[in-house]
Amino acid sequence: MNRQVSTDVLIAGGGSVGLMLAVLLRHHGVEPLVVEEKPELSPHPRATGIGSRSVEILREVGLDRAVDEVAVDLRAGKIRGRTLAEADFTEGADWKTRTAAELTYTPARIRGTCAQNRLDRVLITRAGRVEFGAALDSFEQDSEGVTANLSDGRVVRARYLVAADGVRSRVRRILGIGRTGPGVIGQETSSVLFRADLRPRAAFAMCNIEHPDATGLLVTVDGEREWVFLTRAAEPSPDLIRTAAGDPSLEVEIRGVLKFRGRGQVADRLSLGRVFLVGDAAHAIPPLGAFGLNAGIADAHNLAWKLAHVLRGAAGPALLDTYHTERHPVAIMTMEQARLRFNDPSLHWGKDMAAARAAAGVINAPVVHTGYRYGGAPLPSTEDVTLDLDGSPGSRLPHMWVSDTVSTLDLVESRWCVLTADPEVRADIPVHLVDGWPYGTLLVRPDGFVSRSYA
Structure with missing residues (x-):
């Protein structure tokens, strides 16, 4: 194996944001190298809400239809019940009609929910060179580029390094960049990935389970046999899933459990020299609102064209300074909006909540996703995104x-x-x-x- 590798852009981290950045760089004519310490793409969904702005970006690179193909066509959005068997599907049955009426500000369309692992399988087809089982151990930068040492013994010389290596980013720690924000929010939650045949009571985005012995959130992955149950139970088990489903005879296969706690923190700098932070490496955003993944995709979109312009000599290095100045305020706003929703989820999910959102300082979700502005100008509206565009x-x-x-x-x-x-x-x-x-x-x-x- 050649122990010396050269590339224009080295991306540390092959999750959704790292892969999206690779797709965008290649779209702009730059061939990056992505290294990911895990042995393969993550099988865990992690997130399921792809916002309209992210779909616009997928449309730009010609991948929106491919993502739509792996999305799940739903007949209901968010529903609730003591168990799934007792859930009221009429509660969320109008979500498609409401969504279509609200999406006058965007050409983006996706038929339902798309789990992050399914998105990754689309992105990797266009991401170019992605190497699994190779972690970035250390690096040094100079005026001409970055020299990175990989866990397999190779040395990579890159003109720029981008950290897409998650909340515990090794790159961010090496740079010594601190983070600001409230930190850990809420109790530890288990994300239980399981297989079970829940048809015909399927084809919903998520269901609040209110059973006292199995309280949690049931989330669709494929709409038929693959699901996630978010629970604070100490030891998630098949019996817990059966109780939540309201079917004591249900066959359940638990495939994996990820434990997490909500966290709200933003890196004090999103770049230092020739190194940039994107996605969770740049900002930890509490999960309510599905803002984290979408903010990371927007990071990649902002950075990719700027790197491409500088690499081909169409712009000077000063253009890259605008990545931090533009994305950092957006990251702070997005984190704060997710935190406010974490305290009162009805401000996000509830209908006719404009007055309550205004009183609590909460910005309507479409404005968070798409209505923000670079440059610090105030928004005409925190509720109606069409007024902001x-x-x-x-x-x-x-x-x-x-x-x-x-x-x-x-x-x-x-x-x-x-x-x-x-x-x-x-x-x-x-x-x-x-x-x-x-x-x-x-x-x-x-x-x-x-x-x-x-x-």
Whole structure:
């Protein structure tokens, strides 16, 4: 084996965010190397909520349909019951109708829930060189690049290093970057991955189980035989699952148990020299709201085009400084929003909660996912994301359909461009003339965010 390896970008960590970053870098013409200390992709779902902004990013790289294929088509969203057998499916049966009505601000569509392990299996098909069973042990950086030592004895020379190595990031510890936030939140929870045939009472996103002997949250993975039960029981067992399901004869195979506690912390810096932090290495976000995975995907999206521009000489290194200045405030906001929901989940799941959210300082979920702005400008609304996507600099480009299947977001094509309704506009980059475009003339970045408005 060659003990010396060279690459433009070394990604430490082959979870969802590391794989997404690799896909995005390759989309921009950069071939990274991903190293992951685990022997294979994680079989555990870990998270199941892929937000609309993440689906937009998947659409940009041509993977949205592949992810939709492995998503689960649901007939109900979040339901509840003493047991699954006693759950009221009508409670969450209108979720598809409500979701479709709310998604006027995005072209993103996914038919249901997609567990993180299923997402990973799609991402790895486009991630290029991914090596399992190889951990990053140590590294040093200089003015020209990073020299990393792997656990298998190899030495990697990279121009840049990206840490996607999780909450306990070794890269972050080596850099000596601290974290700020409340830290551990709530009690220890077990995520129990199990197999059982729960048909025909299946095809729901999640079910609050209220049985006093099996209180927890039942989450679908494949909608038929694979599930997760989130519980605070000391020793999760098949009998616990049977009680939650309301079926004492149910055949249950427990495949794995992950124990975790909610945590709210953000790294004090998201970059240092030629090293960058993404995903859980950059921010630990409490689980309620499904913000953690989606924030990590947004990290990767922000960083990938900037690395590509600098590597090919289209921009100077100062562009990379904007990764921290743009993503750090978003990470803090996202962590805080998840923490507030952790204290009162009804602020996230409840209907007609706008007044209660405003009183508690809670931002509506679509605004957290998509409505944030780079540059620090205040949001027009913390409740209605369509008001935030108004063409202002720092905001995500407004979505309009320009044909039955093409959105204004699709016109960006991962490059600098201009959108306008003015046929007199000329530029050295692509200019897209959009009939009925009400936002003036916008200069748009490769990640679909407005750089400048000429309205």
